[in-house]
Amino acid sequence: MPIRRPVQGKLLYAQSGGVTAVINATAAGVIEAARARGVKAYAARNGILGALREDLIDTGKESKAAIAALRHTPGGAFGSCRYKLKSLEANRAEYERLIEVFRAHDIRWFLYNGGNDSADTALKLSQIGKAMGYDLRCIGVPKTVDNDLAVTDCCPGFGSVAKYTAISTLEASLDVASMAETSTKVFILEVMGRHAGWIAAAAGLAGNGPDEAPHVILFPENVFEEAAFLAKVKATVERVGWCTVVASEGIRNSAGQFLADAGTHDAFGHVQLGGVAPTLAALVKQKLGYKYHWALPDYLQRSARHAASKVDAEQAYAVGKAAVDCALAGMNAVMPVIVRISDAPYRWKVESAPLAKIANREKKMPKGFIARDGFGITAAARRYLAPLIQGEAVPPYGTDGLPRYVTLKNAAVERKLPAWRP
Template structure:
């Protein structure tokens, strides 16, 4: 039996398959006779010493996590700054780890979470505390560096492509006397991966979505309106997919919501679809409908990709193996070993190569006119949305999800004042 306890925490926006990773972590740790604690609401739970004893959960409940969306233990958007600026908080984490004999810390999140896990590993080394820190990948934005793709993206991409294809059939049916233009807003602040995934809904420039707006390309309103007009005149209707993070030539967000900054220092966005719809209506006179799927993109477990689900389980299992082998400050990355047939494997990469690096869409993935994806992008994206992940359904017609007991561990330290 390995020495010490493993602490698992979820970070940032959850995905349709992040609990599959949690299931993979806990089930594999149990098979290796390692007890797992989980932090309530991510890193905040670790700071507050609000920890959950996963040994109180049945094997059936842990298995059911693999098909349950959301974040089973709660997540949070809370960024720790540098070791110098937030040293007291990092030292508090070590105090909590020592109090509960935590020797393995697995932080399941994106770029900022990888950075936190890396910094915690550095502080533990400074204090000569035996702690192995592993960053576990998760994001629907697909913007993590080094890894070929990221668990969470494939399912959100599948939801996006399916939703756009279905909505396009609706628009086509109503275009003669009603809606001519439909605008779909996809998540993606700086990287247009989800918007690109919508391109899988159609095979030619005439098929929906006929217009995709990427944050990697400056938004040109005149060119956009001209493109929409051309499509409507040729096809009779037009579906537009826009990333929430599109900017104008001066670098200003088109959909700056004016809500200040979030916990990660990001501009609060919102409303790019409604803005574009208004401009199309005012300038072109077409009847327009628009939608903001928002949380639906990342919570749609009923439409999860099997590829994505299998990868989410695999990185959880690999993270435990890396931890038990003492492979400190690494992340299990997905490596594409063959494009056709699609094959992949998991390999460790150093956290410092992931932390605070952002992977945007390659120029070769965006069509020359800027309004669609290339064959190269399609080849990359298509395998990631393949297959249907297993999901049990109840007699009431709804999926059978699980809610954990989340029994709290008794606190041993003075309350954290924050």
């Protein structure tokens, strides 16, 4: 058997933005693929901030079993962050610092696991590497619960949120139906989705037909019209006896204002949202007089690994492995994306796509996926969504009845440079 010689240079992997139930499966795909190719893999602690601070983790200190366990562990194993690098023109120093860190540790491949902003960062780093004469391959790795990345058929992380949302809608609606005679008439579930209604649409998989929940879905792609919404709720309660509403956090009124604007902004400059469910509930109470309940699952949507989609978990692992293959093949400024081959049976593959076609572009719900009345999904949407929630990827459970998740050692790599001063 030939001796496998270590590849010259190291690989750095970083997680970005809000994590998903399966982002660690991507990390496992990256690390296992790197090990199989004889490449030393580091991880940045707390995303791009770890790279800037030279706060790197040696994944080689982790056992084979620990890395394998990442495939069923939620959260971000190495820490993530919401930190947006400015443009090259506005803050070239940050990009030069990153190249300085990479040079000090002989990092030749940088894999950034995130969404639109992360794809943009990876693209810019590939450009600054060339400008500074440093041989660096930058690969974007897809991840977002919002399913809003361009080019890729779906985003790893979305399928599990979609499954959790559909299950929650189904189960809560059975509860409401059983109590509607003397108690709750309207139940409102608020889901994530700033500009794209993919998660809200996934709730539509819970039922089929006008009398099955969810009866009303509110998409950010549509302008929220109070009168039409109230009329739909009233008609549903009078016909069915109760009504389940699923609302995206990003719905806006005719003036373009978010119904759930919290008045603050995050690190990416986005308006902080949250609270559309109680806003709608108050409206239902005031205008229709119905007793209501509402729920805001928030982080539960993206951390519910116990209800993950098997398809999603497999795709998350596959893009991690493919990212390493792309990097070691000499590709630069690309992203491994999901390509759908067929709906039934559902078949897919992974191909590479240029980051320039993905960075800072947002994929919204097609008009053909939203029902004519604006409150539901079409058959086309169901054909697209249904395969993504298929299968169960159940984590192992302990004798205490809880999932057995892994916590890594995350041993630090010795620093070689002066501290970073932002």
